[in-house]
Each structure stands twice: as C-alpha cells, then as structure tokens.
Amino acid sequence: MTASANPQPQFLFDRRAWRLHRARAQRTGAVDFLHHEVNDRLLDRLDVIARAFPTALDLGARDLALAHALVERPGTNRVVAAEPAICHATPLPAVAADPELVPFRDACFDLVVSSLALHWVADLPGTLVQLRHILKPDGLLLAAMLGGQTLVELRTALFEAELAEEGGVSPRVSPTTELADAAALLQRAGFAMPVADSETITVTYPGLSALLRDLRGMGETNALAARRRGSLRRATLARAAALYADRFGNAEGRIPATFEIVFLTGWAPHPAQPQPRPGPRRRIDQQAR
Amino acid sequence: MEGFAEIDPKLLEILVCPLTKAPLRYDREAHELISDEARLAYPIRDGIPIMLVDEARALRDDETPAKRLPSP
Secondary structure, eight states: OOTTSSOOOOOSBOHHHHHHHHHHHHHTOOOOHHHHHHHHHHHHHHHTSOOOOSEEEEESOTTSHHHHHHHHSTTOOEEEEEOTTOOSOOSSOEEEEBTTBOOBOTTOEEEEEEESOGGGOSOHHHHHHHHHHHEEEEEEEEEEEEOTTTTHHHHHHHHHHHHHHHSSOOOOSOOOOOHHHHHHHHHHTTOEEEEEEEEEEEEEESSHHHHHHHHHHHTOSOOBTTOOSSOOOHHHHHHHHHHHHHHHOOTTSOEEEEEEEEEEEEEOOOTTSOOOOOOOOOOOOTTTO | OTTOOOOOHHHHHHBBOTTTOOBOEEETTTTEEEETTTTEEEEEETTEEEEOGGGSEEOOTTOOOTTOOOOO
C-alpha cells in the first residue's frame, strides 16, 4: 500500500457514524420539520435575488426535497444532489459526497446551496475554500447551518446532570461556528460580499425524551469522534429531564428547544461586482504605539 | 439492471478526486472512478458515484493507468 492511499488524519467527527445517523433518519421516516422550514427560508432568500442560476449543487441533500424545489425554479435547469448518505432514488444527478472533501472540478456551478449540513464539517474554512473554487465567477453560495445557540437548554441540562450523576462530563455536543466569526470565514475563503446572519427557531416538546427522539429522527445525534459509546445512563437521563423542565419548562409543562440557524451568503469574485471604494489608507505606525 | 445503471455523462465531466482534485478515470467494466494520484478507486452504485474516501478501494501496486504510455 502506498502512503497516499486512504489517509485518515485525526478527525473531529466520526464520518461513518454521521452517515449512519443520516441514513437511519432517512430510512425511518425522517423528522424533517426543521429541515423543511430551513429549506423554505433558503428558497425565500433566493427569491429576492434577481438572478438566474442555471446549474446548482445541493450539498447535503438529504431527502432531496430542496434539490427538487430548486430544479422547479425558473432559471435553474440542472441541479446536482450531493449527500453523504444517499438513500433515495432520484432522477436528478446524484453523488455520495462529504462536504469536508468536495469532489467537483473548479468553476462548474452557478449556485451552491446547503441546508443544515455544514455544522458537521470539522474544517469549515477548508470547506468554504473548496466551495468557492467549484463556483463559477459571480456564483453564489447560500448555506444554512446550526449555530452556537442551538440546543443551549439541552446542553446545560445534560452537562449538569452528567456532572451530578457521574462526576464528569463527556463530549456530547459539536463545536459550532459563532455568528461573529462566520462572515470573516467567508471573506477569508475568498468570497465577495460575505454576509452571515442568524434566525432562531424555537420548538416546544412534552419532554426530553421526545426531543431526543426527534434529534435522532433528524440524524443530528452525537457523531463526535471522542464521544462516549453507548446510551446515556438512565439516572443521568432522568436527572437531565428534571433539570431541563425545572429550568426551562413553560407554564403548559412543555420544554423549549432552541435552534439557531446561521445563514451564510457569499459570491465567487467577479470583476463586474461592486468593489469596495479605495478609501484613505489608515497608516498604522508601529513606532507610535 | 440494479447496480449497473449508467452514470450521467454530464456528471462524469464535473467529478474530480475529492482528495487531490485531479480528474478521474472511468472504468466502465469495474464501475469505478479511478484516481491515479491518490491510488483510489471510487465505486459507482446504481449509477451513483460514491465519492467518499473511506468507501474507496485502494489500488493494488500492479494497477497502473491504462492510458500511461512509455515515453518515447
């Protein structure tokens, strides 16, 4: 075997576990209200952009709902669906691909959309650079991913329950990109006119087990490489459920779960785009400090 | 038919090796896309190219690119 075959550097996420979670979610009749909601918001954002995108890529296409919606849009005649755990038969051209390693040549898409997939990428700057490369000049990246405020209630409850019941904590929640960093990441990846903003979706549940069941149904459960294998201990789970209800529960006895959706928008550079006006250069005088 | 669906030729045009970003060689008989640089063969299942490094087959040492000709 040569040195270059199957290189497996230390990954933050267990990619196989992640794909299994997504495949399981699709097989078992996905809990997809969150994804459909986010898809709709992505499509709304596209609607206000007065431009045609003849060829598009949906990265993290899941059940292909967004890809099919895109191909119905006027101005778009070809949509490629890329999904790490592809399960659905589709007339659309489809590829099994991981957003960490994008298998497309440079400058082949007018539009790349991605709905709730990029928060599963360990090296977001690296993925953004790859996405900028596969876009044609003046092509658009429009992505939605889960942000740092997501499941803040669950994290608090689990952390405290685990600490109390087991005297220690294990990695349960993925690191996320803070909104404040997202636009800078886009810019660093070479995108023009980068914008990052966030919207919050709050869902209420009768209890913790219903929330966890939905997360599993979404394929969004723990796939950290360093996660503890096996399920939560019963006592820890009970304690977390009590803490959650106690601290965050509402008057109707339901518990809220916050999902922060970070939207990333950036354009592959093109000379015809508006350029920042060269202002007076601020002189930074190191000596004067 | 299962497992032997033809791959979309326009899709083939835009695919590269996810690791090296180099063009791929399509082995029609084996249903594989071969990255000579990375020494990996990506399978095609039901017409869907599986461009995942950990699903790819490492090329054997004796598998050399058919197109490579001895230099004159």
